[in-house]
Amino acid sequence: MLDLGCGTGRIADPLALEGHDVLAVDESADMLAEVQHARTLCASIGSLSLDTRFDVVLLLSHLINGTDGEELLEVAAKHVTGRGSVLVQRLEPGRDWRPGAVIQGDVTISLDSIRVSGSIIEATTEYVLGERSWRQPWRMRVIDDAELSAMTKRLGLTIELLDGAWVLLRPAT
Numbered sequence: 001m002l003d004l005g006c007g008t009g010r011i012a013d014p015l016a017l018e019g020h021d022v023l024a025v026d027e028s029a030d031m032l033a034e035v036q037h038a039r040t041l042c043a044s045i046g047s048l049s050l051d052t053r054f055d056v057v058l059l060l061s062h063l064i065n066g067t068d069g070e071e072l073l074e075v076a077a078k079h080v081t082g083r084g085s086v087l088v089q090r091l092e093p094g095r096d097w098r099p100g101a102v103i104q105g106d107v108t109i110s111l112d113s114i115r116v117s118g119s120i121i122e123a124t125t126e127y128v129l130g131e132r133s134w135r136q137p138w139r140m141r142v143i144d145d146a147e148l149s150a151m152t153k154r155l156g157l158t159i160e161l162l163d164g165a166w167v168l169l170r171p172a173t
């Protein structure tokens with residue numbers, strides 16, 4: 001498995017512990033330092049060109065909704081085996097963007113300063129852990145089903161499953 005933009009290994013490590021051979025890729029050495037079980041590679045996804053092909057390629061955390069989203073999906077497509085799968089997590093089209101908060105373990109994650117302009121969403125995510133807090137402003141573009149369909153076609157992929165934020169792709173035969 002290839003986990004593109006793996007962060008601290010939140011997904012890659014449990015998969016490796018289950019016995020999968022996982023290569024976790026991230027451009028942040030600090031994030032990769034937290035990965036404990038998957039193999040790691042510090043690299044920018046856009047410049048990735050490995051000799052290996054993977055049965056499963058993960059492109060999660062809405063990386064596809066960034067300005068270089070199609071480029072990143074192209075890299076994912078290039079690294080999947082002919083009968084393999086690419087799992088993508090995108091911003092859910094049609095989502096009603098409102099301020100709100102969720103609690104995940106010890107961390108409270110909230111969304112505020114939301115601006116929606118067509119397919120462009122700008123907002124700030126705040127993480128609060130005890131006395132400490134971090135604010136991350138972001139800007140992303142929603143990719144609806146029609147655009148996703150055109151994009152995957154250009155990249156030689158077919159849509160196997162489409163479930164809101166979750167997209168399972170396979171190389172076109």
Ligand SMILES: C[S@@+](CC[C@H](N)C(=O)[O-])C[C@H]1O[C@@H](n2cnc3c(N)ncnc32)[C@H](O)[C@@H]1O
Binds near residue numbers: 009010026044046
């Ligand atoms: C929000 S974190 C999510 C990590 C992981 N996918 C998860 O779900 O826990 C996104 C990660 O993607 C990495 N990232 C973003 N763009 C990247 C790129 N172009 N190349 C490599 N890593 C990237 C960031 O450094 C960050 O660690």
